[in-house]
Amino acid sequence: MAVKKEAHHKYRVVGTRPIRPDGIEKVTGRALYGADYYFPGMLFGKILRSPYAHARIKSIKFDKALKLPGVRAIVTADDLPEADRKPQQMGEQQVSPYYLSCNVLARGKVLYDGHPVAAVAATSPHIAEEALRLIEVDYEPLEPVMTADEAMKPGAPILIDDLRNQEEGPDQPTNVATHLQFKRGDLAAGFDAADCVIEREFRTATVHQGYIEPHASVGIWNPDGHATVYTCTQGSFTVRTLATKVLGMPEGNLKVVPSEIGGGFGGKTTIYCEPIALLLAKKTGHPVKVTMSRSEVLRATGPTSGIHERVKIGVTKEGRITAAQVWMAYEAGAFPGSPMAPGAMTVITSYDIPNLLIDGYDVVVNRPKTCAYRAPGATAAAFGVETVLDELAEQIGIDPLDLRIMNGAHEGTQQPFGPVFKRIGFIETCEALKASEHYNSKLTGANRGRGVAAGFWFNAGFQSSASVYVNQDGTASVVTGSVDIGGSRASMAMIAAEVLGLPIDEVRPVVADTDSIGYTDVTAGSRVTFATGMAVYNAAQDVVRQLKERAAKMWECTPDDVEFDNGVLRTRGDVLQPQQLTLKELAARFIRTGGPVVGRASVSTGGAGAGPAFAAICVDVEVDPDTGKVQILRVTIAQDVGTAIHPSYVEGQLQGGTAQGIGWALNEEYVYDSKGVLRNTGLLDYRMPTCLDLPAIETILVEVPNPTHPLGVRGVGEVSIVPPPAAIANAIYRATGVRMRELPMSPPRLMKALQEHRNSREGQAAAGR
Amino acid sequence: MHEIHYEAPTSLEQAVGILAKHGDSARPICGGTDLLIQMRAGVRRPHYVVDVKHIAALTGIAFDPKSGLRLGAAAPCIEIFENATLRRHYPGLVEAAHLIGSLQIQSRASVGGNLCNGSPAADTTPALIALGAVARLVGPKGERQVKVEEFVVSPGRTVIQPGELLVELLIPPPPPHSADAYIRFIPRNEMDIAVVGIGAAITLEGDRCTAARIGMGAVAPTPLFAAKASQALVGKKFDAVAIENAAQLAIEQASPIDDMRGTAEFRRHLVGVLTRRTLERAAERARRN
Structure with missing residues (x-):
């Protein structure tokens, strides 16, 4: 792996690759993960989940379940206080404790397949499971609303009765929680000044982080009101804040002990099992463990949004971008709070563009409430912009990396949402990729193509x-x-x-x-x-x-x-x-x-923008023209990483994000039936790439030190996931002549596009004769 | 509490006795690679699981050049593809068995279990159909034989009656100049259930096809024998035209659905692609035999 030495020659330890101190415990199986905790007298909790995507809860009867020997307690939303509705800033996210509470245990309505309705504590997991079958819930099914397009239509069924937004006013029930807009310059004049304008429409699917460790928590409640929760989370203090808000207890009364964590990627930045385990512990006086199955993880924890995007960009024939317009609707899931805002803040921020209009909508739909996923919002957004840039580069006949370098953001460029970049390495990153052996190698063979794309993520401080x-x-x-x-x-x-x-x-x-x-x-x-x-x-x-x-x-x-x-x-x-x-x-x-x-x-250290990072990626693919299946032949990612403290783990982050981006591009998607019930609730049919689907991922670390950090550190974990889907779409185009504008680019979808492309070419050929 | 009793009979008579006594509340278990998952998901809730791995008649693999292969219903996949004789005579069945699961799963899973699970997408079933395999069942009323293409009646359901047990699969010996093959399509390179699977066995004399059987998986509620497509090849010159004709007839017979693994349209298209590819692979092998 190439490491461009620029920053850390002056350091003694920084920049070396020692063995990780937690490694031995992890490889010998001694490390304790969420489900590994056992305490004397511990009970097992199980969660009853809604079989409906959208329904009113008319009644919940659990007398029969309570009589089952071994059952110690049952809880529903009635056991939780009615939490504060006002959104509060909690770390990187705005959270309404009320919505959070309704997501932990449904109150009045269920809003997605898998929404928790009640929970049981029993002396064994099997008894708890048996008790779930004995709980009788009377539902009044309502029409599910599964996409942002449906949810935004006038007259669409309303998910949350009192949801309002500023534009539609206080009297208009709506599924649109927020409309965000960034503007700059004169858009019409900008498009007029362009020699080539391309406008396209894109769609991406709901995808899950796919962390291997399911959520697990053990709650312990002391009679004096102090409590402890052992849990697998990305943020123990976040769990403390959120869980105490939902449970209506003083924040200082809860101790959160974080376990080792088997992946999170943003998905473990909220709470699910924690308040339920604590509530059951309070009611029974025993420690209670609640663990999720894979199917519960997929049905009811937060994936990231599917989006609908329209992108219009104009360039001069010399390659100068004159104007860009982006419209995006993000599916938030059952409650407001998609990553629409960071999507809008990153979508075209890699480029210095005089005239801009960006619109973003946060829309509730009958899917699980989304949670953060590696560079939240940025990957889906970049898919459209980075594909259109590829088309523009082709139209005006310049190298796609040169188009990015010519228009690239640099020190002093103002971002669409206000702040001015300090020292950043976008142009250096694109230049490093352009100079790579991979980009300069010859790709030969039928049905093969090479694509590039870039991405931006601002990284957080806090x-x-x-x-x-x-x-x-x-x-x-x-x-x-x-x-x-x-x-x-x-x-x-x-x-x-x-x-x-x-x-x-x-x-x-x-x-x-x-x-x-x-x-x-x-x-x-x-x-x-x-x-x-x-x-x-x-x-x-x-x-x-x-x-x-x-x-x-x-x-x-x-x-x-x-x-x-x-x-x-x-x-x-x-x-x-x-x-x-x-x-x-x-x-x-x-x-x-x-x-x-x-x-x-x-x-x-301030919020977003603490250490902006950029990535550029080059992907070679081969497409099976008979089946639409895509093989990734070779991938190289260059990323502006600041000072690489431990280069191996920095490379690992680049590789991990790229692998997830490849999965997002090719096969991962939530498949719902016509009633809004999730069909692929396991990793057999929620298709993340296996090691046989990925080549070795080559990395280029571009070390442009961050001036706001004493060692020059930038965040490195996220931006690598942003460019792969667009780069793969661009590579598929070069292999087949087909532009893919919907994710995932799975075999059935690509095959259909290939057939349409062949039919239209045959049509044209026939017309030409 | 839902109680589960585990029984491990060592003779066919015992096994049939237990199964007959408990009827629908009993379920035979071999490797459990399907059953345990179904029990966990609550799809099947048997009170008796009857382990058939301790019955000699179910675990043997015996090949005779005259009478063919007797494949015990509980013989694990790993013993099939590690068997040099089977690799030589039934390469298509071996490649189907090899596709099922990881090494651990292959050590538990069996071809018989794959068939009894009744899935339309089972990998080994189209391969068995292509070979003209027959299932031998033993029950309280004696024994009977059923063609594999008639074994599955609907998704998850088979001809097996309460008390009956699949003992073995009887596969004819491969004729001279013949070979079989199995190819499935999956979106990834591992870990997936077949979107479509095609098994084919053909006999070639010179450039003429003298016998052909094509089995299809995941294209209908049950695995199918593509009778018309198979018939159309017999007696003809085995060339691109014949292959294309068979592929079109196979597509006509398929009645797939849209689901999370593929659309009906895509599956029909794949039937054509895989029928061509499987026939070509089988023919290439046959020419060497």
């Missing part, structure tokens, strides 16, 4: 805390509240080791529960290595400051007279008699110099 403890033997531990989802334990230890001058294996990273570390936002938005890394850097610097104070005390000088370099404290030779002490020697004397040294720091 709040993090860190503590660094120096042990008596001079080793250190680094404590953070960031769940380790992508190797962040290694990165945190490396940052502390870099500052403290310690070997990496003398720094132990720890992920603490919510009672044991300061507030830390969710592991999402590619923010951990950036923001938590900054907190760790500052906390280690706090240690260094204290070490200098201790040394100064011993040497009877001021701390300013002490230097710290690579683990050694020295007096500044120009001022004083030379003195020297290693960190280890000093640690042994903590007892006589003021006690243990504890470094701590907290940071609030």
